[in-house]
Amino acid sequence: MAITIGVPRENSPGERRVALTPRSCEALVRAKLEIVVETSAGTSAGFPDDQYVARGARIASRKDVFSESDVILQARTLGANPSAGRGDLSLLRRGQVLIGFSEPLTAVTECAAIAETGASLFAMELIPRITRAQSMDALSSMASIAGYEAVLLAATALPKLLPMMMTAAGTITPAKVLVLGAGVAGLQAIATARRLGAVVSGYDLRSAVKEQVESLGAKFVILKMDESGDGQGGYAKAMDEAFYARQRQLLAEVLREQDVVVTTAAVPGRKAPILITREMAEAMSPGSVIVDIAAERGGNCELTQPGETVTHNGVTILGPLNLPSLAPYHASQMLASNLSNLLKILIKDGALAIDRDDEIIRESLVTHEGKVVNPRVLELLATSKVMLNS
Numbered sequence: 001m002a003i004t005i006g007v008p009r010e011n012s013p014g015e016r017r018v019a020l021t022p023r024s025c026e027a028l029v030r031a032k033l034e035i036v037v038e039t040s041a042g043t044s045a046g047f048p049d050d051q052y053v054a055r056g057a058r059i060a061s062r063k064d065v066f067s068e069s070d071v072i073l074q075a076r077t078l079g080a081n082p083s084a085g086r087g088d089l090s091l092l093r094r095g096q097v098l099i100g101f102s103e104p105l106t107a108v109t110e111c112a113a114i115a116e117t118g119a120s121l122f123a124m125e126l127i128p129r130i131t132r133a134q135s136m137d138a139l140s141s142m143a144s145i146a147g148y149e150a151v152l153l154a155a156t157a158l159p160k161l162l163p164m165m166m167t168a169a170g171t172i173t174p175a176k177v178l179v180l181g182a183g184v185a186g187l188q189a190i191a192t193a194r195r196l197g198a199v200v201s202g203y204d205l206r207s208a209v210k211e212q213v214e215s216l217g218a219k220f221v222i223l224k225m226d227e228s229g230d231g232q233g234g235y236a237k238a239m240d241e242a243f244y245a246r247q248r249q250l251l252a253e254v255l256r257e258q259d260v261v262v263t264t265a266a267v268p269g270r271k272a273p274i275l276i277t278r279e280m281a282e283a284m285s286p287g288s289v290i291v292d293i294a295a296e297r298g299g300n301c302e303l304t305q306p307g308e309t310v311t312h313n314g315v316t317i318l319g320p321l322n323l324p325s326l327a328p329y330h331a332s333q334m335l336a337s338n339l340s341n342l343l344k345i346l347i348k349d350g351a352l353a354i355d356r357d358d359e360i361i362r363e364s365l366v367t368h369e370g371k372v373v374n375p376r377v378l379e380l381l382a383t384s385k386v387m388l389n390s
């Protein structure tokens with residue numbers, strides 16, 4: 001009997017992505033899998049139901065999608081969808097596989113709730129950054145869209161033009177853009193700002209990314225710090241408050257010269273570090289714009305209000321949430337590709353094979369057979385229980 005892949009409609013507020021696109025469904029159908037998609041699941045992303053049917057998928061109710069499927073694919077599972085995700089718990093069953101963004105390092109109680117259903121949860125945030133898993137790295141896929149969209153938001157909010165222009169009224173000088181954090185999102189923000197004609201600088205506490213920043217035509221800002229922020233797996237490591245205080249002191253002078261600042265600094269499972277204090281923002285020129293991509297994790301700017309636009313002392317601070325949903329068509333295409341590639345190693349000879357000797361499976365598997373099995377999540381869960389009981 002063929003394995004059935006289910007795609008529910010996303011019900012998290014503001015979420016417009018869908019876990020599989022019609023084209024990705026066609027490829028999975030060719031691989032002898034059955035696909036069942038909830039009614040209107042892809043509509044917000046630009047994929048109507050008839051496109052799914054044309055590519056071999058079936059359309060069904062949400063209840064039927066969960067009851068008929070061996071594997072459920074979601075952009076946001078319960079951990080990343082606390083407001084509406086609990087409604088799906090009663091639909092999950094033992095032995096079922098659930099794959100999607102799950103916020104496993106922060107939403108540990110939600111992960112425990114999924115474990116109680118007996119379903120096996122794979123968190124896309126935990127896909128290891130190894131060569132073999134690059135095609136499954138949904139965090140990087142979504143971060144590239146976030147960096148692009150952040151610059152577009154900044155360009156719209158800025159009361160200036162980004163490029164230099166020769167006009168009948170004279171020459172307009174280009175805007176200055178600083179990107180803090182040169183991960184995937186930051187590098188895409190740099191590339192986008194450069195395409196729009198701005199003079200761009202980039203800063204990251206990881207010295208190893210200097211060459212990447214400069215390869216995009218931006219200037220790498222060097223702050224004289226005593227310690228490197230290079231962490232494992234390509235991520236920045238968490239630093240102590242003394243480090244961040246020194247960093248803020250040195251950054252303050254750089255910020256005074258900028259028209260736009262895009263902040264992208266995040267450490268997995270932790271609150272985003274404060275890079276821009278109230279005083280630093282107040283020292284920026286009126287009309288300047290800060291776009292805080294890290295708003296979902298508390299923000300890199302002290303003045304950021306997640307999901308809101310704040311104007312303080314003439315400086316506009318944007319705290320956008322779920323930036324990939326601003327481009328749901330391509331975000332869904334990329335996410336569907338990442339999820340489909342993960343399915344390839346989970347399904348062997350027409351059967352589910354959760355091989356925990358495989359590094360990708362072992363690292364991304366959060367719950368299995370009624371238990372939380374990921375060591376990092378288990379440790380955080382134990383800590384949260386101690387705090388609740390103290």
